[in-house]
Each structure stands twice: as structure tokens, then as C-alpha cells.
Amino acid sequence: MAAEGRCDVLRGTPRGDSAPIARSQRGRGRGASAGWAELESRGTELIRRTGCVDFGQTRDPENLSRLMTEVGIEHALLTAEEAAERWPGIRTNGPAMWHASAGVIDAQTTVRTMVDAAVELGAALFTGFTVASVTRSGAGFTVTATADSTAAVSVVNASHVIVAAGGFLPGLLGELSLPSGFLAALPTFEVRQEMAFHFPYANPDEAMDWP
Template sequence: MVAPSQRTAESATYAVVGAGLAGSSAAWRLAQQGESVILLERDVPASALGSSHGSARIFRYAYPDPFYVGLVADARRSWDELEAASGKRLITPSGSLDFGSVRDPRGLAGALDAHGVEHELLSREEAGSRWPQLAFDREALDTEVLWHPGAGVIDAEGSVEAMVALAEAAGAAVRTGWEVASIRRAPAGYLVTSATGEAVHAEQVIIAAGGWLPALLAETDVSGAFAIPQLEVMQENAFHFPYRSDADRGETPAGAATSWPTFIYKGERIQVYGLPGGRDAGFDGQKVAEYMGGRRIASAYAQDGIIDPANRVRVTDFVREFTPGLDPAPYAETTCLFTNVPRDDMIIDRAEGITILSPCSGQGAKFAPLFGELVYDLVAGSGIAGERFRATGQSFERTPA
């Protein structure tokens, strides 16, 4: 006998949990293939409580692993498709700089060479003359500086909105204010129940819940063969520092590159990234943050939005020393979530009718429109996502990203 909740539940072939960059991508690609899809979001798409809000994320090719360089190249083609389909520019060109004794610019250049990605290796003196707003000579070690012009700044919120709109146009249903409380086996699939007692019956479920994933997995029927590794949720801090020069202020004109490049610095004392802050803070400064500089929390439910004062001091000290083009007094600050998986890798894996999509560790945004393709390939049975992203066997052994 079918339970009353199942008789009244909405039905779809696929239920996608989470309307951030990953979930909206999955919903778009599945709907694009003519599949029946319901996208379930606890708040609104690109919620400020999640990891996909705002206008400033880095798109870059520079990885020490050639596998990931190739994956970024695949993602760039997907971004081109998304921008053409939506009629919006979602990546603003900026170029990117990589420097610091731990960053290994020459090693990164070798990985870029493997995929023919345009780049230059510069001396610190050459880089300083080209970008005087940054200081490249603050370390004792004489490391080089890597420049690759194909990098850019992703409008994360705009990208989510574009993919959700395309998913709806292709027939997907979108439910906002729909917080998933449990995912249980049911006849011919799964019953997804909300915190208010609503229900959706789906043949398959894709969970792209970001920082809520650890808590949600506890309420999900998953086969014992689906060995989800330990997940680590961090409440990170980001600060916006004003430009010293009026020439760097103001919104980037349509079709133009940003006035500053993005950058990643990894030294012995601190690892920092920076990028033009965009509309997140009035186009008046650079967004700068310490990589993995926040505090560990149990899940997204435990975030409090409180800036860590010690982290503010570390980042401000970095800005004072390494970015002479910025005033070292932040005019805006915020927290955000990183959901980290082992080896700073990603999880795109499936057991029975449950697919876990956790493309996090602070690197997921650049792959956003590609995730849906990888998920579709996985649920359709081709398995192109491959062994690299399987959950089983992953353990926490960090490598530089």
C-alpha cells in the first residue's frame, strides 16, 4: 500500500537538492536532455547563506596537476555555451598572477604547457614593473611570477540565476524555501521530505547541498558501499580593501577586462588570494582572503557570520606588505562557507539512486557549468566523471590547489 505522503507527493525522475552553482548546473543539464527535474532549495538560488552568492570568484587555469588544467579547459567551453544561451557575460577577463615560494610558479607553468594554455614566467622585477600595485620582492627566496591571461572573475550569483532560468525554460520545476529534512527509500525511488512535511518522489536524487551536506547525509538512505569520507566545513572570512588610485575604481565597462588581475600568493607564513570585488562591495576595491584561514564548524547550520579578528589582522598585514596599490584598511567584510573534501579534490559519485555532488574546497565555481554534464554522464551510465571523483578511498592528505 502506498503511504498517504507518497500519494500526494510531487514526482519527477530527478530531484536536485541545492540551487547553488553545482545544483543549478545539474538541473539545467538534466532538463536540457529532456529529463523530468525538480530543483529543491532551502532558501533562494545563490543564497547568501551558502557558497555561491555574490559576484566575485576566480576563474583560473593554474593547477599543479595537468588533469585539473584540462578540466578547466573543458569548463571554459561550457562557460562559453552558458554565456551564449543566457545572453550574459558571466566571466570578466582579468588574467591571473601566481607567486610565492610555496606556490611553485614554474611547476604550474609545466602543467599549463601540457595543455597549451598561454602563460609567461616573469622575474619578480619584470612583474613589479608591469603590476606596480603588487609587491613581488618581499620574500628571501628568488621565485618567479606566473602570469596567464586566460583567467577571469566569475559572477557566481549571475551564473546561478542563468542556469536556473535555463533549467526552468527546459521544463524543470524549482521550489524555493524548501528545506530538505530527509531522503528515504520508497517504492521505485526515493521520498524527499521537507522540514514542513512536503514531499517529492524521485527515481533518483542528486545532493548538491554544500555546507549542509554533512547534516543531510545523516538523514539519507545510502548504500553501505557508498563510503562518504569525512567532510570539513569552514567558515571563511573575506575582506574588501579600497584602491588607492581613482583609476582602479568604478564598474568595468562591458567587454573590458578588470583594472586589476586576480592573484594567488602562497608563502611560508600565509596563503592568500585576491580579485576585483565587483558589485559585492560597490566596485571600490579588491577582495582579499586567506585560503583556509577560517574556523571549522560542524555544518552550515553552525555558521554565525562573525569575522575572526585574528584573521582580519593576518590579511590586513598581508595587504600592507604585498599590495601597495590598496589601502590596508578594509571597508567591507563578510564570511562564506568552504566545504572541503579529502586532498582538496571533489566528490561526484553515485550509489544506487543517490548522487553526491560536492565540488568544493574553494575551487568549485570555475567548473560550474561543467558539473551538470558530469552528473548527467554519471546518472546516464557512461561514468565519464571517472574514478578521480569517487568518494570511496579518499582521505585527508592535502596537496596545493
């Protein structure tokens, strides 16, 4: 979850074209919807259900539609003419798939809501704790913070450790006391640059009414 950003895109779209992928998405989709509903029931809207249009060769809307049907996600496959009529501002040059329950997630609020829920359930939260190392100690682990961490504690003992460092993982891997065989078996990490650009609205007053 891009915790610092305000928006991420939520979509139930399965990727690829294999049946196993579609099947695995079926269970995941149902579970995810219930989870999001439970999180939002805490009183904060986290997803703005804008819907989503898929079109173009890369997205392959016809194949996506087939997969969506297979996993039971409501959607509509439109011809280029129907799409042009519905969204005059978009030229799809082919069929388009409309997925009504897709939306935009407020990523930052979502992460905070999840963290608040965990704390309410008894989790201890340490912010400003940059992990320097995780070492085995007895039956558990000792997690040590870097010297420049601002957290109130610099060492945490835990019976289990889950590392969720995202793209930062390669920098930490050597400090996690992992068996050399495990490290050797890991594939090489390749972090690529991604450029995101949001075009300004031509008319901001009407932006919320479109599409």
C-alpha cells in the same frame, strides 16, 4: 558555486605537480571553456576576464607554469624584474606567472543563469524547499521538506536524487536513507573557517583600469 556572492575566481590553474592531475585538467579545461561560452551566449556576461598573477613560494609559479604548458593553457612566466616593471604595485620577490584568461565570475548571476537554462529545458524548480529527508519509495525516492519550508509543495517524488548540499552535507547525511556500510566508509568531514577580506580601493575611480 557561492550563489550569494558576487565574485568567484575562475582560473585554469592545475594544482599539485603530478602528471595524472595535469592530464585530467586538460579535458576538463576544454570542456569547461565550451560550457562557459555556451552559458554566456544566452546574453549575460558571467566572467570578467581580468587575468591573474601567481607568485610567492606557496603558489610556486615555475611549477604552475610547467603544468600550464603541459595542459596547453596560455600563460607567461616573468622574472621578478619583469613583474615589477609590469605591475609596479606588486612586489613578487621572485618569478610571477601571468594567466590572461583567468577572471572573476559573477557567481550569483551564474547560478541564476544555470537555473533559468534548466527550467527552460523542462526542470521543475522549487525554491524555499529545505530538504528534511530523502527516503526510498518504490523504484524512486520521496524528498520531504522541513516544516518551515516556504515552497508551494512539501513533498517531491523523483526517480533519481542528486544531493549537492556542499558544506551542509554532514547535517543531512543521516536523513538520506543511505546504507550503513556506505555511511561508515565515508571520511570524517571537517569544516574549517575561512576568512575572506577585500581591501578597499585607494582610488575607486581607477580601480577598473588596474592591473
